[in-house]
Amino acid sequence: MASHVLDFSTYYNIIDNKLTSTAITRHGINPANAQPNPEVPISTQADLDQAVEAAQKAFKIWSKTSFEERRAALHAYADAIEANAEKLAQILTMEQGKPLTQSSAEVGMAPGWIRGLSALEIPRNVIEETEEKTIIQRYTPIGVAAAIVPWNFPVLLAIGKIVSAVYTGNTVIVKPSPFTPYCGLKLVELATHSFPPGVVQCLSGDDTLGPMITEHPGIDKISFTGSILTGKRVMASCAKTLKRVTLELGGNDPAIICEDVDIDAVIPKVGILSYLCSAQICMMIKRLYVHEKIYDEFMEKLVAFVKTLKVGDGTGADIFFGPVQNKMQYEKAKELFGSITTENLKAALGGTIEDSTGYFIHPTIIDNPPEDSRVVHEEPFAPILPVLKWSDEEDVIDRANALETGLGSSVWCSDLDRASRIADQLQSGVVWVNSHFQVAPNAPFGGHKQSGMGVEWGLSGLLAYCNSQTQWLNKSP
Structure with missing residues (x-):
């Protein structure tokens, strides 16, 4: 050897x-x-x-x-x-x-x-x-x-x-x-x-x-x-x-959270699967649709969880958020973050990018932005997550499928029959139920649409x- x-x-x-x-x-x-x-x-x-x-x-x-x-x-x-x-x-x-x-x-x-x-x-x-x-x-x-x-x-x-x-x-x-x-x-x-x-x-x-x-x-x-x-x-x-x-x-993966989930069990998973690699993964959760019945509690607990994830040089202990990878991506993110102000969006966490030696961006969560806002429509490749309310199943499926991308998507639900019914209607190359970003060498991975x-x-x-x-x-x- x-x-x-x-x-x-x-x-x-x-x-x-x-x-x-x-x-x-x-x-x-x-x-x-x-x-x-x-x-x-x-x-x-x-x-x-x-x-x-x-x-x-x-x-x-x-x-x-x-x-x-x-x-x-x-x-x-x-x-x-x-x-x-x-x-x-x-x-x-x-x-x-x-x-x-x-x-x-x-x-x-x-x-x-x-x-x-x-x-x-x-x-x-x-x-x-x-x-x-x-x-x-x-x-x-x-x-x-x-x-x-x-x-x-x-x-x-x-x-x-x-x-x-x-x-x-x-x-x-x-x-x-x-x-x-x-x-x-x-x-x-x-x-x-x-x-x-x-x-x-x-x-x-x-x-x-x-x-x-x-x-x-x-x-x-x-x-x-x-x-x-x-x-x-x-x-x-x-x-x-x-x-x-x-x-x-690229992808702009939706995740649909149904009202019957165990919120405390789901939050750490969803939090991590929205932000791994500072969200610079095509298959991260990029649009989080949370049922209106649990929206307020879910949002509060998600913000609390993401606040516990440390930002810093990737060689440091217990770091979760390293920098974004390059200056080009950093500048793109800054430009997108500018839309929070110009579109009057509400940041439940973060919302600004402070200058640092490296390309560091603190995690940002946007509270129920309009469906046509840039943070929903564009794949950010930076740690900014829009969380959106839904109430009607058919409507949320339409919203999840509305974009030209179709890489991954997920449904989080305690009722597997209901979850499968929703999953069957999602237009993406991979659909996960009660997880996201699971991959294996024997399972094909690819995208629909663009x-x-x-x-x-x-x-x-x-x-x-x-x-x-x-x-x-x-x-x-």
């Missing part, structure tokens, strides 16, 4: 299992103190061409390996991540800002995702079998995949894409976000010990690298997680070469990295 212990002071591109750098470098920013993080490469078109060529060459061999061989390599990779988990979590807090407890949880999920995804069986379907012929449907790898990873969950989302690609026989080039390149580069450096050259590669870059990847004729599949706006650009770019594409885009196309994880997610091939096997010529 000793050889797999990484050096976390320097960061390189990984091309064909070799650690390389570039003539020009850049660095990320630690969002807790606005200090520079270490230098990372800025990849050029030549670096990308070299990686694609290595991936195409590796694909010819890797695509012929058995699922058993791929699974063995992936299990070795999971072990290597476990051996470096503590340091990876520290780097994740340094680059992303989330508290160490949340970073450790994210890194800790990665090996489970590797083992869970690689335990799934890819089917070979016999469609028809007669004396004359057999018709089968089988799934074949597509070729070179590119994984475009966002800055909010840079470890787990990179791992989900890497594993899905290589387990199904593809090769993969990872592009971490320029805001959070560090864990991505180290995860792929670790992969060099488990996979042949060219199978898993990583390129760090600036804003020019994503378009180079989506335009590249040698890349056959793009898996992108990020904003709706960028997702549309990715899709337009992929159209030129008819690349296969999976898009995991929250994306296709799914990641689960069998459906793996099949998105495959072509379907129908074979007609006639017994005699």
Whole structure:
């Protein structure tokens, strides 16, 4: 195991299992103190061409390996991540800002995702079998995949894409976000010990690298997680070469709280599931609809609970709210917070952003704003939560479904039949009853409407990295 212990002071591109750098470098920013993080490469078109060529060459061999061989390599990779988990979590807090407890949880999920995804069986379907012929449907790898990873969950989302690609026989080039390149580069450096050259590669870059990847004729599949706006650009770019594409885009998740819930039991769950990672998760609760019969008590207890959650540098003890991840997001949040005043909204908690060394925002709760207010309509990606009253079931379902997004949603209710009736009518890729943001490697995850196309994880997610091939096997010529 000793050889797999990484050096976390320097960061390189990984091309064909070799650690390389570039003539020009850049660095990320630690969002807790606005200090520079270490230098990372800025990849050029030549670096990308070299990686694609290595991936195409590796694909010819890797695509012929058995699922058993791929699974063995992936299990070795999971072990290597476990051996470096503590340091990876520290780097994740340094680059992303989330508290160490949340970073450790994210890194800790990665090996489970590797083992869970690689335990799934890819089917070979016999469609028809007669004396004359057999018709089968089988799934074949597509070729070179590119994984475009966002800055909010840079470890787990990179791992989900890497594993899905290589387990199904593809090769993969990872592009971490320029805001959070560090864990991505180290995860792929670790992969060099488990996979042949060219199978898993990583390129760090600036804003020019994503378009180079989506335009590249040698890349056959793009898996992108990020904003709706960028997702549309990715899709337009992929159209030129008819690349296969999976898009995991933004959400504005509603949670509907029915009047029969045990308020004291639900509050801590809802409080945390509205604000994890300073609400910079596409699947956090973003709109909280509380039945009018319990609204006042619920609101009072929610405010009291959220007040107990500490704000500070993610390396500190008992911190729940780290900074938001970057200056761009911080400025967007400030602009959105301005709408509290301009739209005459009532803040039950917080409501202002005070200047600090890092990008810190204290949690804010907005008391029953109008449905058309910006804090309801826009995905904030900052810790501001609108809480809204409802009384009529049909009406609250309409309000929950009213937006162009449809990633996740939840219903909280003691009557499971009623909860299921409401859940069945919600337009989102995932619906939870009496929870939110539960995820598992064997359960597909994706969005409806403008929250994306296709799914990641689960069998459906793996099949998105495959072509379907129908074979007609006639017994005699």
